[in-house]
Amino acid sequence: xxxxxxxxxxxxxxxxxxxxxxxxxxxxxxxxxxxxxxxxxxxxxxxxxxxxxxxxxxxxxxxxxxxxxxxxxxxxxxxxxxxxxxxxxxxxxxxxxxxxxxxxxxxxxxxxxxxxxxxxxxxxxxxxxxxxxxxxxxxxxxxxxxxxxxxxxxxxxxxxxxxxxxxxxxxxxxxxxxxxxxxxxxxxxxxxxxxxxxxxxxxxxxxxxxxxxxxxxxxxxxxxxxxxxxxxxxxxxxxxxxxxxxxxxxxxxxxxxxxxxxxxxxxxxxxxxxxxxxxxxxxxxxxxxxxxxxxxxxxxxxxxxxxxxxxxxxxxxxxxxxxxxxxxxxxxxxxxxxxxxxxxxxxxxxxxxxxxxxxxxxxxxxxxxxxxxxxxxxxxxxxxxxxxxxxxxxxxxxxxxxxxxxxxxxxxxxxxxxxxxxxxxxxxxxxxxxxxxxxxxxxxxxxxxxxxxxxxxxxxxxxxxxxxxxxxxxxxxxxxxxxxxxxxxxxxxxxxxxxxxxxxxxxxxxxxxxxxxxxxxxxxxxxxxx
Numbered sequence: 001x002x003x004x005x006x007x008x009x010x011x012x013x014x015x016x017x018x019x020x021x022x023x024x025x026x027x028x029x030x031x032x033x034x035x036x037x038x039x040x041x042x043x044x045x046x047x048x049x050x051x052x053x054x055x056x057x058x059x060x061x062x063x064x065x066x067x068x069x070x071x072x073x074x075x076x077x078x079x080x081x082x083x084x085x086x087x088x089x090x091x092x093x094x095x096x097x098x099x100x101x102x103x104x105x106x107x108x109x110x111x112x113x114x115x116x117x118x119x120x121x122x123x124x125x126x127x128x129x130x131x132x133x134x135x136x137x138x139x140x141x142x143x144x145x146x147x148x149x150x151x152x153x154x155x156x157x158x159x160x161x162x163x164x165x166x167x168x169x170x171x172x173x174x175x176x177x178x179x180x181x182x183x184x185x186x187x188x189x190x191x192x193x194x195x196x197x198x199x200x201x202x203x204x205x206x207x208x209x210x211x212x213x214x215x216x217x218x219x220x221x222x223x224x225x226x227x228x229x230x231x232x233x234x235x236x237x238x239x240x241x242x243x244x245x246x247x248x249x250x251x252x253x254x255x256x257x258x259x260x261x262x263x264x265x266x267x268x269x270x271x272x273x274x275x276x277x278x279x280x281x282x283x284x285x286x287x288x289x290x291x292x293x294x295x296x297x298x299x300x301x302x303x304x305x306x307x308x309x310x311x312x313x314x315x316x317x318x319x320x321x322x323x324x325x326x327x328x329x330x331x332x333x334x335x336x337x338x339x340x341x342x343x344x345x346x347x348x349x350x351x352x353x354x355x356x357x358x359x360x361x362x363x364x365x366x367x368x369x370x371x372x373x374x375x376x377x378x379x380x381x382x383x384x385x386x387x388x389x390x391x392x393x394x395x396x397x398x399x400x401x402x403x404x405x406x407x408x409x410x411x412x413x414x415x416x417x418x419x420x421x422x423x424x425x426x427x428x429x430x431x432x433x434x435x436x437x438x439x440x441x442x443x444x445x446x447x448x449x450x451x452x453x454x455x456x457x458x459x460x461x462x463x464x465x466x467x468x469x470x471x472x473x474x475x476x477x478x479x480x481x482x483x484x485x486x487x488x489x490x491x492x493x494x495x496x497x498x499x500x501x502x503x504x505x506x507x508x509x510x511x512x513x514x515x516x517x518x519x520x521x522x523x524x525x526x527x528x529x530x
Contacts, residue, residue: 018158018173021113022090022146023055024048024065024081026120027163032058034115034166041174043113048080049073068109081142090114090149094156113158114150118143118198122244125205132209139202144195151195154188155181161194197221201245218392220383221245225252231264238264248378249274249368254345257354259364265290266321266343266364272430273323274345274368278377279426282442285309286323289316292450296427297443302326307335312444313464314339321345325372328353336363347371384530398525400425400498405521408501408510413519416441417473417496421521424475425498429527431477436461436485438472438492445472446492455484462492469493477527479503483512490516500526 021043025031028051035045035055047055048065055062065080066072073080089111092099103110119140124130150159158179160169165187172179200219207215222241231238240262242252251270256262262270273288280298285306287295294316297308302324310317322336324346333353336344343364349357357365370376384391402418413421424439431437431449436457438446446465448457454476462469470493479502480486486509489497497513501522513520 018043018112018179020044020046020089020109020111021115022046022065022081022086022111023115024051024143024146025115025117026140026143027117028054030163030166031055031115032060034163034170035060037170038113038173046111049077078141081146084108086111087145087149090146090157091153092156093153111150111157113160114146115160116143116146116150117161117163118147118194121198121205122201125201125245126247135205140198144198147191147195151188151191154184154191158184159187159191161187161191165190197223197244204245214392218381218383218390226261228264229261236264240264240267243380246378246380249278249370249372249376250378251345251366254366254368257349257365257367258358259343260362262343262364269321270323270343270345270366273321274372276427276430277323277325277372278374279430280325281373283326284324287312287317288321288323289319292432292447293427293430293444294320294447295444298423299442303329303331303335306332308443310335310339313447316464323372328357330356333357345372397429398523400523400525405498405523406501407519407521408506409513409518409520411514411517411519413473413496413521417519420473421475421496421498424473425523425527428475428477430529433477433528433530435477435529437475438462438465438469438489438494439475440468440472445469454478454480455482455488458485458488458492462488465492471495473498475499477529479506479526480509481505483508485509486512486516486518486520490518494518496520498523500524502526 021038023035023045024047032055039045039060046063046065046068052062052064069083069085071083085108088103088108092103092110094100119138121138124135124138147159147161150157158169172183200221203219204221221244223244225240225242228238228240230236251267268291269288272291273286276286276293276296277284282298283302283305284298285302286293287309295309295312297305299305299308306324319340319342321342322344326347328344328346328349330350330352333356337356337360341363343366345366345368347368347370349365349367357363379395382393382395400422420439420441423442424437427439427444428435428437431447434451434454434457436448436454437444438461445468446461448461451457451460472494473496474489474494476499479500481503482505496519498521501524503509510520
């Protein structure tokens with residue numbers, strides 16, 4: 001900063017007299033009352049187009065921007081504030097005599113406050129089948145320029161970018177000390193966040209339409225949904241942000257019907273549970289614990305799906321998160337109410353089910369109000385933050401069909417095994433690597449997750465499944481590096497295995513499957529999830 005600390009402090013305290021404000025807003029919520037109070041404090045108002053008309057209709061004195069610039073608004077409103085008489089009045093540093101002399105010589109008055117919010121690009125982009133022309137016309141040019149100019153000169157100019165700031169600004173301006181430097185700086189920081197997010201939305205939308213591959217810089221638009229009580233652990237602070245242009249079913253769009261505030265870990269588990277549920281069309285229940293499924297089942301109705309899914313690993317399910325891809329009915333709610341459950345998300349809750357579950361104080365209930373299934377899946381770039389960087393990858397799901405499977409053993413899988421393997425493959429790709437799952441028909445019977453050795457995952461899944469693994473199929477998210485995983489599957493009574501293949505020891509693994517009279521198929525694709 002070019003100012004020394006004493007000069008900066010002095011300027012921050014002494015400049016409390018806001019003489020002139022430029023007001024131009026798309027979101028007109030609260031603007032009339034805000035401007036009325038500014039006028040009562042002696043502030044002159046300069047405004048544009050629809051904002052000026054609204055203020056006049058409310059009986060407030062307003063100077064048109066064209067009366068300041070000497071030029072009418074041009075090009076259907078594309079050009080109105082882009083003028084030296086506006087920007088020089090904002091950018092002139094009051095503590096630099098040359099700046100003040102320059103604007104005085106041009107008969108330019110200072111602008112001490114800029115009240116701006118931007119064209120509704122987000123609202124326009126979210127319209128179904130919106131055309132490019134309409135999208136482009138809702139890209140604000142003058143607004144971001146005004147915000148950035150005012151934010152750059154924040155020691156002299158107050159920049160207000162959101163209706164939620166009006167009350168705070170009025171209190172500060174009317175106080176005995178006025179608008180101190182600290183508050184101006186916070187408004188400045190928020191202003192740059194505002195324009196950065198606005199540009200990120202535009203960049204994301206345009207790259208989605210016309211970009212090729214990965215952009216040179218990765219734009220990540222976001223809007224805060226809420227502050228969280230803490231992060232993964234109580235010593236960590238946290239907040240939840242949503243993609244303003246995000247489509248499909250997401251936790252951020254779900255309506256919380258009951259229970260205390262969602263936690264950091266609740267949101268992670270709910271997101272993962274819905275991610276799994278979206279792979280299934282039949283009534284399906286997902287039981288999540290610590291970002292891994294500990295139960296999954298499909299059935300003819302949601303009650304049967306939940307009862308079966310919870311029974312896969314009831315010990316691990318204590319304190320779980322549940323996703324149902326059908327309405328939660330009373331019978332299902334009665335079962336859920338028997339257990340300690342952190343949260344349930346479903347398309348909706350039948351009134352009797354909601355009445356019952358809301359009697360449990362601590363359970364969180366969320367409604368998506370839309371189906372949870374393949375048609376609602378949101379395909380977007382997947383990101384992982386690492387220290388000092390960001391990993392970005394596509395979200396590609398290679399569908400495995402029976403006709404695309406390579407049978408590599410002497411015995412071919414029968415129809416029942418193929419059906420179970422398809423279900424197992426949908427499950428295993430959502431389990432943290434190294435992952436191995438055992439499945440019968442449309443239900444998991446054993447899940448082994450996150451082990452450094454694949455054979456350990458196979459062993460854990462066998463132990464958790466107990467006798468239920470007899471006659472099951474196994475899915476592995478990556479190839480078996482040794483035959484020991486197949487031998488472990490044989491101990492569990494597995495009859496067929498689905499795995500990617502591709503190991504230098506594939507033949508050793510195939511020989512092991514033949515020794516145990518197992519059927520084995522290769523998918524040709526790996527589904528690691530780190």
